[in-house]
Amino acid sequence: MARVCLNNISRRFNAVTAIADITFEVPDGEFWVLVGPSGCGKSTILRTIAGLEAATSGKLYIGDRLVNDVPARDRDVAMVFQNYALYPHMTVAENLAFGLKMRQADAKTLRDRVETVAQSLNIAHLLDRKPRQLSGGQQQRVALGRAIARQPQVFLLDEPLSNLDAQLRDDTRAELKQLHQTVGITTIYVTHDQVEAMTLADKIVVLSQGKIQQIGSPQAIYSDPANQMVATFMGSPPMNLLPGVLQGDRFHIHGQSIPCPAVLQTVLRSAQGQRFNLGIRPEHVQLAAQPHDAHLSAIATVIEPLGREVLVRAELPANGTTAHVLNLQVPPTHMPTVGDRLPLQLDLEHLFVFDPTTGERIKH
Ligand code: ATP
Numbered sequence: 001m002a003r004v005c006l007n008n009i010s011r012r013f014n015a016v017t018a019i020a021d022i023t024f025e026v027p028d029g030e031f032w033v034l035v036g037p038s039g040c041g042k043s044t045i046l047r048t049i050a051g052l053e054a055a056t057s058g059k060l061y062i063g064d065r066l067v068n069d070v071p072a073r074d075r076d077v078a079m080v081f082q083n084y085a086l087y088p089h090m091t092v093a094e095n096l097a098f099g100l101k102m103r104q105a106d107a108k109t110l111r112d113r114v115e116t117v118a119q120s121l122n123i124a125h126l127l128d129r130k131p132r133q134l135s136g137g138q139q140q141r142v143a144l145g146r147a148i149a150r151q152p153q154v155f156l157l158d159e160p161l162s163n164l165d166a167q168l169r170d171d172t173r174a175e176l177k178q179l180h181q182t183v184g185i186t187t188i189y190v191t192h193d194q195v196e197a198m199t200l201a202d203k204i205v206v207l208s209q210g211k212i213q214q215i216g217s218p219q220a221i222y223s224d225p226a227n228q229m230v231a232t233f234m235g236s237p238p239m240n241l242l243p244g245v246l247q248g249d250r251f252h253i254h255g256q257s258i259p260c261p262a263v264l265q266t267v268l269r270s271a272q273g274q275r276f277n278l279g280i281r282p283e284h285v286q287l288a289a290q291p292h293d294a295h296l297s298a299i300a301t302v303i304e305p306l307g308r309e310v311l312v313r314a315e316l317p318a319n320g321t322t323a324h325v326l327n328l329q330v331p332p333t334h335m336p337t338v339g340d341r342l343p344l345q346l347d348l349e350h351l352f353v354f355d356p357t358t359g360e361r362i363k364h
Contacts, residue, residue: 001186002063002076002153003028004049009058011044018044019210022058026203031180031187033197036207037233042190045207046156049188050079062154078147079156082163085143086131092118092142093127099150117145120179137168144176148183155187161196173199194234198222206230228277228359231352237282237311237327243356244278246271251278254318258295261348263364268353276362279352282311285328286345287336294343298326300336310335314342 005025011018019041026032034042047053049060051072060067067075078099086095096114105113118124121141131139140160147155160176161169177200180187191197197204198218206213206221206229214226225231231239244251246268249260258278260268288294298314310330315323328344336342353362 001028001184003061004154004186004188005059005061006045006049007059007061009045009048009055009060011041011048011053012056017210019048019207022212024205024212024215026186026188029184029186030202031189031200032203032205033189033191033201034205034207035191035194035197035233036213038192040207041210042207043158044210046079046158046188046190049154050077050156051075052079075154076152077154077156078150078152079158080143080147080160082159082161086139086146088131091128091130092123092134095131095142096127096145096149099146103150113149113151117149120182121145121148121175135168137164137172140164140172141175144179148179148185152185155185157187157189159191160189162192176200194236197234204234206233208233225352225361227361228279228354231279231354231361235281239279239281239352240285240326241354242278242280242316242324242326243275245273245275247273251276253278253296254316254324256296256316258346258351259348261351261353264353264362267362267364275356277354277356279354280346280350282327282329284347284350285326286347287328287330287334288343288345291343293345295346295348296326296344298342298344300338300340300342301325303335303338305332305335307332312336312342314344 003025006022009022010020022045034045036042044053048055055068062075087098093114096117097110100110100113118127121144123138123141123145126134126138161172164172173196189200201218203215204218204221205215208229214221214230221230222234232241242253244253246260249265250257251260296316298316300312300314302313304311310332312328312330314326316326318324355362
């Protein structure tokens with residue numbers, strides 16, 4: 001096991017800067033997840049750590065070793081991709097043993113390691129089969145097992161679950177988490193999937209356009225986002241964004257208004273008349289119990305019952321301009337019907353204010 005340290009790593013492809021000045025350090029044994037929209041540079045970071053891409057500038061350390069010029073095969077990392085790339089002519093056991101064999105492990109070590117890994121991944125009953133005789137989920141577990149059996153210093157996973165169906169994905173995700181708790185190999189994991197990011201990560205790195213937007217624990221990324229991009233990228237349904245103009249100590253939104261949170265009044269004192277983007281998560285918008293508790297009024301347009309809760313889309317009436325949509329979650333006992341006028345109460349402690357030009361979050 002080893003730490004992985006990126007120091008101002010950039011990678012350019014002619015005119016395209018895929019990643020710029022990426023700096024972070026994954027401590028020994030931790031599980032970090034890279035997330036961000038398509039093309040933000042996640043895979044390029046992973047491939048650079050693996051040695052499949054060369055950094056254009058910056059320094060990369062695995063453990064205490066500077067590895068910029070070390071070839072991929074000598075970096076002691078194992079990478080698993082979304083397409084499993086197993087050796088089709090070999091059995092599961094032979095696939096699992098392959099990396100170790102290349103390292104001239106003795107027969108007993110080979111047997112023991114294959115058995116342990118197969119058991120931990122629940123594939124011990126499949127050892128004599130060929131990859132074509134396995135389901136997608138089983139093949140992916142073999143691919144993970146092949147990487148783990150080598151006991152690399154670092155484990156790099158690029159969307160390893162994205163080819164699996166929903167149930168299998170959930171199961172394999174839980175197995176992966178359990179496996180990391182047991183084996184404790186330093187892991188860097190790329191995904192589009194927020195649930196994977198939130199559930200697996202010790203730390204999440206949010207990227208956009210080749211740059212780091214925020215690094216933090218899943219909870220910090222969710223509840224204390226650095227900017228509008230992070231705030232709206234993490235969370236499903238996403239955070240609501242409403243345009244509000246500050247007048248006095250209230251934000252005016254299409255003829256309605258909500259109070260500016262007390263903690264922000266000082267920092268916004270000189271921003272009278274300016275427009276801001278106001279962010280609030282669906283779980284922080286409730287149906288007001290009493291009309292005088294309501295901050296906003298909106299018309300229900302779509303009702304989506306999910307069993308445990310109901311997702312409601314509601315539109316704020318907007319004089320002549322495009323109506324703004326607000327998502328909220330209500331208990332099934334309070335399910336509205338389409339067309340209802342909903343009195344909405346906002347949990348203002350959880351209201352975020354963003355600069356609409358830079359996307360930066362205004363903090364007290
Ligand atoms: P996705 O989630 O879609 O896989 P990603 O976040 O992994 O995307 P990368 O594959 O790292 O993104 O790509 C980052 C940027 O670098 C993109 O703009 C991509 O087009 C560009 N890029 C990646 N590889 C090359 C290459 N070999 N030549 C030119 N441009 C490249």
